[in-house]
Amino acid sequence: MFAEGCPSSAVPIRIGEKWAGMVLVCLADGPRRFSELKVPLRGVTPKVLTETLRALERDGMITRTAYDEMPPRVEYALTDLGRSLFAMMHACREWAEANLPDVLAAREAYLDAQAEARTRDAG
Structure with a gap:
């Protein structure tokens, strides 16, 4: 269990990560912008939300889509992998x-x- 290379260290959703599961739930009904995620996630700082979104994107749980518009628009959405959680x-x-x-x-x-x-x- 604690051996080097144990897959438990690579688990994308760790029990103690408060915001990751909440972000996934917020995205259950469709894509949302950063500012739209902050509303139901009262108490999360912009820094922590950014870190959480990056980690979820890195692990394939969500996608980040940047639209070439003025002003710029970015949306986050669940992947099938994220929904499987x-x-x-x-x-x-x-x-x-x-x-x-x-x-x-x-x-x-x-x-x-x-x-x-x-x-x-x-x-």
Whole structure:
């Protein structure tokens, strides 16, 4: 699993990449411009959105089409490869919905234990 050359290091959508899955979902109904993506993706900085779009394009998940117009227009669209991730993303959402209460309870228990340990160590 951790061997050099393991394909896991080349996986295009990593669990911790918050914006990649959201960008793909935003493109599900058709191409969008950069400014159109920023609306539903409140909170993403232009820099992070640019990096995410470039990574998704690099990995073949989306296409970037620049139109020779004034002013210039660029649209991003899903590829078949990008669309193929939706079944897996749906399964992850179902798992999260079913297990979110347990995850939140575990986080709270962890924080309570950490606070108790700090109190004990301070006293």
